[in-house]
Amino acid sequence: MNPAFLKKVKRNDRIARWVITVGGMAIIFSVIFILILIAEVSLPLFLSPDKDLHASFQLEGRAAEEKILAMGVDEYLETGYRLDQAGRVNFFNIADGSAIDSLQLVSDTGSRRLITAQTYGRLNHMLVWDDGSVTIERVKFFPFFDEADDNQRSIRHELEHRAIFAPPSYGLPVKTMARVNDEGRQVRVDLFRSGIFQITIIEEEESLFGAGERVQESHQLEIDSVGEVTAMTLSTDGIKLYLGTSKGEILRWDLSEIDHPVLEETTQAFLDQREITALNMVFGDVSLIVGDQQGGVSTWFPVRDADVGWKLTQIHQLHGHAHAVQDVQPSPHDKSVLSIAADGINVSHMTSERFLVNIANGAEKIEAFAQSTRGNGIITLSDHGTVQSWKLDIPHPEVSLKTLFGKVWYEGYPEPTWAWQSSAGTDDYEPKLSLTPLIFGTLKGTFYAMLFAVPLAIFGAIYTSQFARPKFKGIIKPAVEVMAAIPTVIIGFLAALWLAPLIERSLGSMFLSLILVPAALMLSIALWQGARKLSPLKQVERGYEFLVIAPVIVLAVAIAAILGPGLEDWLFAGDLKQWLFNETGTRYDPRNCIIIAFAMGFAVIPIIFTISEDSLSNVPPSLKAASLALGASRWQTVWRVILPSASPGIFAGTMIGFGRAVGETMIVLMATGNTAIMDLSIFNGMRPLSANIAVEIPEAPVDGSLYRTLFLSAVILFIMTFIVNTVAEIVRQRLRAKYGRF
Amino acid sequence: MTAVINENPIIQVNNLKFFYPGDARALHGIDLSFPEKNVTALIGPSGCGKSTLLRCLNRMNDLIDGCRVEGEITLEGENIYGKNTDIIELRRRVGMVFQKSNPFPKSIYENVIYGLRIAGEKDKKLFDERVEKSLKAAALWDEVKDRLQESALGLSGGQMQRLCIARAIAVNPKVILMDEPCSALDPKSTARVEETIKDLRDDFTIIIVTHNMQQAARVSDHTAFLFEGNLIEYGLTDQLFVKPQVKQTEDYITGRFG
Known part of the structure; x- marks a missing residue:
């Protein structure tokens, strides 16, 4: 063969080998690349949650101020507020604590002092005044662009007075719980030192001519339980009432009928009779959060039993505390649960039973805390007057390997199942994302x-x-x-x-x-x-x-x-x-x-x-x-x-x-x-x-x-x-x- | 021309005509008889019809779509192209070894007993016996007796061809047809296969098609020379090669054409 031709043959052979090799590798790489691309999108599902302390400051003029009963923060994590015993709402910048504004709450009966405050839902505060009356106030934030001030973005805040409950006739209650629903139905539950338990329901009764007539019914009842009532919660619509006792019992009431509150059941929740220290309802008002003396946090809802009808059953056991649980709070936008004890605040997700983060301020004891409505931030106030503002990055609290592949006991289901139902009509619907x-x-x-x-x-x-x-x-x-x-x-x-x-x-x-x-x-x-x-x-x-x-x-x-x-x-x-x-x-x-x-x-x-x-x-x-x-x-x-x-x-x-x-x-x-x-x-x-x-x-x-x-x-x-x-x-x-x- | 050897014929071919699809005539009326327990060689140039004739003897030509056979072939007095002929039964009596060795992709053992298995035989002892006997007859036993369960595809070309012979004789046929069995083998393997053919002469009637005249001379007792679909000459191998009766035969065996 002539050498030039031989050279050409060899060169072509080399080129062909390279083209084939590169082509083959390119295919392999592009397949791997696609897989990586897809996997990369799904990977954040499994990232662990992150917390970031982005501001910490001492409260100004703390000494002069009254005791702080409640706190709140807007969903943009810009403005926080604190509510003190004098009924004053002080707004502050949560980045540095500088005061922004101050509003005064007024009780209709003229009293100016608060005993307790409880936060529920989206910045609703149930306030108990020292004369026994209760009001429900909501703090609202409206961001706007101020034309007078060079279109600067600022946040306007307002107080919405939602309901007022008259003082009970038995004097000051030991414990009080009140809710108002969107139709104006008001429910107030009081527990008095004498052991008397009073349920007051006020409803607008529809009359034929359209004009509503307000009907009020009060029921005085005896509580038939071994222990004394230590915790109490009402659903946001005021229909479900749960009481917890010092002997580990839970009483479930149905207040849907104005003239006939029904005790549905009394359950010995904990066989060791540990005290139930905190009760609350998970977002959606189906599950009950129970915090106990031994630091346990669990969720419960009634499950239909063939023999006894609906029976309150423990569904999820969440990450607990080393100390007695002081309070439990639902997240206002998903099925997460916050529990507070001496060792700080735990954030867990109910359905996935995932422990998300713990927030503590060193040795200082947290006296009050508030979470943003988007669940992306928590501010805490310690007994030393330190305010800490935490940013939370919890991308997918409801997803875990167990919820993706295992049987999960969803709210309202009779038993744990594999379920896929990603959406439904209501906002408080929990997506069920089982791939099985x-x-x-x-x-x-x-x-x-x-x-x-x-x-x-x-x-x-x-x-x-x-x-x-x-x-x-x-x-x-x-x-x-x-x-x-x-x-x-x-x-x-x-x-x-x-x-x-x-x-x-x-x-x-x-x-x-x-x-x-x-x-x-x-x-x-x-x-x-x-x-x-x-x-x-x-x-x-x-x-x-x-x-x-x-x-x-x-x-x-x-x-x-x-x-x-x-x-x-x-x-x-x-x-x-x-x-x-x-x-x-x-x-x-x-x-x-x-x-x-x-x-x-x-x-x-x-x-x-x-x-x-x-x-x-x-x-x-x-x-x-x-x-x-x-x-x-x-x-x-x-x-x-x-x-x-x-x-x-x-x-x-x-x-x-x-x-x-x-x-x-x-x-x-x-x-x-x-x-x-x-x-x-x-x-x-x-x-x-x-x-x-x-x-x-x-x-x-x-x-x-x-x-x-x-x-x-x-x-x-x-x-x-x-x-x-x-x-x-x-x-x-x-x-x-x-x-x-x- | 016809040549009939009346020395105890096992197969008798009478005026056999064969047409490939489209009426292309390949055999023009062959009369031939094959003596029992003898080796008969069919020789002739390419395309003379010797393989076609061989394949008519066990009706392998039936696989060709649209071919046609006229005339008669009798095996032990029975017309194999008769209406009631069972082709399966016929092929059990007339075995075949092909030009290219074609062992099944199975073990050596399974290859040998394949014919028995498809006949519904299940006796393990009979299998062992027959494997040993057939492999010995095909002169392969010593080489493979320790690896009977290994794949037949691992054997050398000559061993594979002898395995095919062993496979053919395992069902105890009367006749074994061999279609150029050594054409794909090297000289050493060819010699071994030829040895085997000579040994088998005592028990089987062997009809072998070959291109190689020395091979025909070496292994066969009788030789038939075919040319363009006609039988030109048929006789004892010694006579045909030493003293051919017909001019064409002489021309072919002396290498003047073909």
Whole structure:
């Protein structure tokens, strides 16, 4: 060879090697890059919460001031306020403590001193005055741009006087709790030193002429408990009342009826009779937070019990304290719980039972604290007069591995479950983000689709490659491959709007054909054994069997379609679906796994068929000849020689089909019904990961828990297909080493 | 021309005509009889129809779509192209070894007993016995007896071909057809396979197609020379090679064409 040409050949060889290497690496890197990109979005779900002390200062003029009863902070973490015994609300800049403004609260009865204050909801303060009257005040912040002052942003604050409760006739109460709801219904509960317990409810009664008439009812009751009442809480709407006692009992009252408060139950919450020191309601007013003498913090709600009706049950045990719990507070925007004891404030999330942060001011004792309504900040006041302002960064308190994959006992549920329900109509709704039913749904849909597709595709491939005439194969193979080109949205559309109603109408016929078709096939084969003695028919046999089989199948399906309704009438009282529900408790969803098996099977069959057919056809003819020459029948040859030799290819085809079914989105989206249930029944639908992402991502707030959880589910989908493909490749290599030389 | 050797024939071919699809005639009326427990070689230039004739003997040509056979072949007096012939039964009696060795992707052991297994045999003792006997007959036993369970694909080319012979004889056929069994082998392996063929002569009727005239001369008792679909000359190997009766035969074996 001439040297110049040789050089050129070598150069081209080098270039080709580089291009191929770079191309291959680029593919690997881009796949890894995509995975990293997706994982990076979901990763913050698992970041630990962060707290940051961004201001700490001594309160000005502390000595002159009265005792501080309550504090508050706006949602922008700019302005804080403190409420003192004189009824003065002092606003201050929480960055440095400089005073901004001061407002004076006035009790309608003229008294000017406060005994206690309790904060609830969004900066609502329930204030008990020294004459026994109670008012409910709300502090409001309005940011605005001041035109007079060069459009500077400043915050206006206002006090909203929401309700006033007259003093009780028994003198000063020991404990008082009052709430007002949006319709003006006022509930006040007082406990007096004498042991008398009074519930006062004021309602606007609707009259026929529109003008409301105020109705007041008071009930004096005796408390029937072993210990004395040590803690008390009312729901924000004033309907649920809980009392805790020094002997560990919880009393649950229902105050929904104005003239008849009902003690629903008295529960011995703690068997060791520890004192209940603090009670409050979790945001949403369903769960009760219980803080106890031994530092335990737990949440409770009534669960329906078959024997005793609704029974208050401990649901979650949260991170506790080393000392007795002084107070418990709900977060005003999610299911987080704050508890305060001598060792500081603990923030935990109820549902995930995650302990988020602890806030303490060294050796100084926290006297008052307030949290911002967004849950992003807490200010504390210590007994030394130090105000500390903490910024909290708790991105996804409700998410933990347990809530994502384990059974979680959600509020209002009778037992722990896996649930996916990301949104609902109300603001206090808690998203339920369990991925387990979605993974289950993916596997279930794939399983039924493969159950339908794999035998059909592989036997079809065997027949086409080994038994059918080559001319026939030349038609059938491209035809099946064209099936793969049908957009899945069309398959899904047909499955949902044509197939689902059809199968729902003719369920009986469908099951009948499951029996009739194989029976008819058996019968026709038996008949054929007789008929093939006639030599003209024998000529048909080789490679044209389908000409005999196809009409038999069509006929069997037709007979099933005709007999189906009659059979349903006769055996299942006219309605197989109703019968199924009555007899087995199985609910029939119109969009179910039968539909998915057909529709997704239809999408997967071409892949499995084509790859299997190729690998079957690629088995060297010499092997087939060797087997036939030894006196093997065609079927024996296929079963013992062709299939094992083609098994790596068939397996690979099946796995690629499996991967396709796992990732398939459009068909399942349209034809599954998208209910995230965990039920293996073929008559139910499911919600697979892929369809779930498609459904939810447009509505998921960017960087929210739902958004990140959806990305996490994408990672899981990625990992699932990765595992399937890796296992498939390993098995394929093994099979190839065993059977292959080709 | 016809040559019939009436020395206890096991296969009798009478006026056999074979047409490939599209009526391309490959055999023009062959009359031939193969004596039992003898080695008969079919020789002739490429395309003369010797392989076609061989494949007619166990109806492997049936696999070709659209081919047609006229005439008659009898195996032990029975027409194998008759209406009631069981092809499976026929192929058990007429085994075949192919040009390119084609062991199954299974163990050596499983390869040998394949014919027995597909016949529904399940007796493990019979399997062991037959494996040993067949491998010994194919002169492979000593080389593979310690690795019977290993894949047959790990054997050398010559060993694979002898394994194919062992596989063919394991079902105890009457006739073994060999279609250029040594054409893909090196001289040393060829010699071993030829040795094997000679040894098998006592128990089986062997019909071998070969391109190699020295091989035909070495291993066969009778030789048939085919040319363009016709049987030109048939006789004892010694006579045919030393003193051919027909000019074409002489031209071919002396290397003037082919």
